[in-house]
Amino acid sequence: MYGTYLRRELAGRKKQTMIVAIGLAIAIALVIVVNALTAGVRDAQAQALESVYGVGTDLTVTGAAAEPGEGGGQRFDFGSEDGATEGDTTTLSQSTLMTDFMRGTLDATVLDTVTATDGVTAASAALSLTNSTFSGELPSGGFGAQDGTAEGTAPTEGDAPPQGGAGGGSFGVESFTVLGIDPAVTSVGPLASVEISDGRALDSDDAGALVALVDATYASTNEIAVGDTIDVAGSDVEIVGIVASTSDSADTAANVYLPLDTAQELSGAGDVVSTVYVQAESAASIDAVQTALADELPDATVTSQSELASTVSGSLSSATSLITNLGTWLSIIVLAVAVLLSVLLTLSGVSRRTREFGTLKAIGWSNGRVVRQVAGESMVQGLIGGAVGLVLGITGIVVINLVKPTVAAAAAGAAEGGPGGTGGRPTGGGGMFQTQQAADIVLQAPFTPWVLVAAVGLAVLGGLVAGAFGGWRAARLSPAEALRSVA
């Protein structure tokens, strides 16, 4: 009879049952979608970071940021005999490889210090560089002629836009990013999240050799293939492989990858590195390793992945903020309203059924039996809401995954100098070099078993709360008063 009575009562109060179930369904669907989007955004953040820092990097060690006025910048120096002069015009071409002018470098021995630190399982060092090629024609005497010196200097970063003409000349500057890496270590660092799409990877035999890997997007844009050579700091470097990100929607960390010692030599930077990528023994030991490294290397900046996550910007950042703030609060508010509605309607239902419950108590029903009846009805309403909410939520997830919204992610940090130079001309001024890794990432909303658990859990919770209030009200009814109230 319990089930029959329950079913008949719910069917007899279709309107109330529908309102409660739909309210809970909307709330649960919202929670499911927001939950899935949050997971999707988290995955997107991880993707954005992996494309820059590689898979498995827990910490990065970088040089301190350069003070304003320090660090210099891209600079081309020409001797009076450089170039070919014809009439009043000198044709010049020069390629330089420079470290990041915004951030200081670290002595290469830092890698040994990091590797020797307790809790570190793997580490690799990289030198972040930018190769710039100046080519064009300048009036004989160059810029230097203007102030009477014998030698000329091309514009440096931060000066006037380095393109166009100057006193009748015409020139351009092309740049691409270069990352010097340890060819023997691929488990951690930028190459941990790439795959060879053509040619071969670098290996320990390539140390000191003029060989390089090229990012697939950069290679495609500039029509570079395995076996070609590119000019890096005036040297011909052979392309031995093309690398692509393991993520479909992101580029790799740099345009060109050189063996670390080759990069150090070509840039003339000496025995230095820009970033050391660190893998800790376990997630639990990351904080301890970070503290130990900060103590060991007081002049360096030690950054954790969670701190790196905050460097992800662009529309992905907006999406994160929107989902975290608006989505979460919206879910909580709608859920609270739905549960409140459910409680109020249940209480109202108990009040309307005072005579019914009084009669049931008069014919021998105990308080517990009446409470179980009321709670059971609320629970079933909640479960109906949960089932509908689950269907709505999954539909929402499917729609999101079909629409495949893309969010722009830009990760700033240690490996500044993403594939900003794609052969085109820098845009001039202070923004000459990009300092962020930008990518359009497809936002996926993954469905996990936890979503199912959450839906059922919330439905049961909503039903329990409403049932508890309704049952409490029903239990408090004195049978005599309940019957008297309608006498």
Place this chain on the structure above:
Amino acid sequence: MTIADIAPTANGTDAAVPIYRAQSVTRTYRQKARTVKALTGVDLTIDPGEFVTIQGPTGGGKSTLLQLLGALDKPSSGSLKLGDIELASASARELTRIRAQEIGFVFQGFNLIPTLTAAENVNMALEPASLSRAERSARVAQALAHVGLDDRGDHLPTELSGGQQQRVAIARAIVKRPRVLLADEPTGNLDESMRDEILTLLEGLCAEGITMIVVTHDSAVARRATRRLRLAKGTVQDITR
């Protein structure tokens, strides 16, 4: 079929022991700021198998007395016994058990659950009993047959006349085989022919051993009783003679 088929408890009652014995029973209520004395000192003895009616003016305490007799409420003072059980000091659990096993209620407004069929309404009174589904179904069928509604078991209350609804309510009251049947204005909502039909049914149940206590305003109902009580100003008078 008679009540003997479905009410062995009623037939097994010891006629020597009064079914109810009330001594100096009072019942007062707090109603907002004032105290209402519904019963001021009721002394009463009812023997098994009696058909007792309680009459009196509106607000005279009839329904209050019926609720005390039905273990729905407790006296404010005095002693009220159902057989050997002191209702005034019984626990809530014991009162629930008594309502579930020993007392049947019939209300003026029938108080059937509108979403359940006649048979399901009757079955609701067996919910507290530990009976098998088959036994419950058999008892429900017997009770409905006893009130002449064996062919109306699957009808909803709205599909039945007032008299039929009251007969369903009586079937619900007797299906648990109670010792006492308490009825509060059982014919108040019925026309004359239906009233007689219900009274005949109640008389028949009483003749089969169930003690019948009926609150009524209707003198025609009171005339069918073996004993007539009048409740006025919170006390009971026997006006049978």
